[in-house]
Amino acid sequence: MNRFGQGVVIGKFYPPHAGHRHLIAAAAGQCTGLAVVVLASRFESISMENRVKWLAAEFEGSNVTVIGMPDDCPVDYGSRAIWKAHNEVLRLALKMKGITAVDAVFSSEDYGRQLAGDFGAAHVMVDRERMDHPVSGTLCRDDLRAAWADVIGPARQDLAVRIIVVGAESTATTTLAAALTGHYRKSYPDLADVPEYGRQFTYDKFAAAQAADPDAVLTDMVWTAADFAHIGERQNQMENDAADRCPLVIADTDVITTALFERVYIGEQSYGSYLAVERIPRRDLYLITDHEGVPFEDDGWREAEHPRAEMTEWFKEELTAAGASWILVSGTREERLATATEIIDLIIARRNHFTSPPWATRTVLAGR
Incomplete structure (x- = not known):
């Protein structure tokens, strides 16, 4: 009682x-x-x-x-x-x-x-x-950063600095995301890798197709709205898991990319990823990797006719319509990394600065 x-x-x-x-x-x-x-x-x-x-x-x-x-x-x-x-x-x-x-x-x-x-x-x-x-x-x-694990879960989700790297196929998004992760992991040892889940899903889907038909080829795969719904939800979850563990998140793509690839592979009429887009986490900055100056590399999993220029424009349109902050990163790998870190450092500094009124007291714990 x-x-x-x-x-x-x-x-x-x-x-x-x-x-x-x-x-x-x-x-x-x-x-x-x-x-x-x-x-x-x-x-x-x-x-x-x-x-x-x-x-x-x-x-x-x-x-x-x-x-x-x-x-x-x-x-x-x-x-x-x-x-x-x-x-x-x-x-x-x-x-x-x-x-x-x-x-x-x-x-x-x-x-x-x-x-x-x-x-x-x-x-x-x-x-x-x-x-x-x-x-x-x-x-x-x-x-x-040191107290992150003690902040309650819902607050960690909103307080984490989230940087999302997006771009059309073969525009060095993964290269930039990896460079940023390596750069910031020196200060944030718990910084998680947040890869493009859609690529792993593609590998698994094709493996299942070959198991059913050893003669299956990549271009025979049939994509469905349910595929993109699953990819979008899983991409969100991976990002949120990363925010739960570290106050900085560097993600190689997000569900906006999932929705745009759904447009490429199925068409404007498909809306499988829309629920995941509706549940998109709060984020601080998008980095759009420019297709110009980056030669297309066919790694066997990409379509040679992929509309890179058109898709780069789609990213700009979608993020602008959503009111998101985005920067087009161009130039060499070093120039792209320098552009990104300059703004990310400022975002981190601002997020880690807390103001208080002059009469606020400080709680000092025993032994601290």
Whole structure:
């Protein structure tokens, strides 16, 4: 039986991490209903909406309700006037969700006792010394790469820098993706390879065709919308798996490419990959490899008449229509790599920079 009816957890969740998850799960297990209130400041560089979304996804299907509330009031634990200002923001956040009474406040901070007293609620301290999960928002913001495994899964998906290399056949997309992966793996040892799944699928499909008919040739293969649906979903999953393990993703193609190849092999009327396109992950930058200056190489798996110039234009059109950021990379291998790394370095630096208001406190864990 639950000890309490309505419980409350408050925090910045900037970003939400394993310690927050432990606190919320411990509180939810002791309450009939738990309200988690994200108090976000305009001076913080992760939006309130994203923090609410990530926590809601983490606790989907549970008794946890996540509420976002802007709170730009300065922090001064010694001022009753400031306490009142914060309490009123919290009270209204709860009131707007129909919560007018609080039975318990759960926290890992000393301020929780004062907050609980102001609301006439019990205070339950959870892992004050951070022994169960030695992580804090401060640690995550100081070194997101080192703390990556402690950031909750939904947040990792959105916080990862995603760089997608796309292009028509034989335009050195794989060459550039491999060069970028090798370059950044020095700083990101967990950086995963995200290859073009469609190529492996082609190998497997042709092997199955030859098993059925030893005289089968590549041009005899019949492609279906179901093939491209499977390729698209698997490409998305490979990319998301890479984001789960590392804050940087370099992918050799994505589901946009799958959809364009479906257009080439089946025609405009085929929509097998459309669901995967609808579920395309958030990404930061596309690098389109230019067909000009790269001679076509027939490796036995490509069609000599593949419309490289037309497909390069399709990529530009599709990504522009989607509102995506893209760069056409041209020139030698060295020039392409230099163009790519210059912008990627800036994107990484921006993603790893967290702003805070001047009154924000830093959580220092024992032994850190």
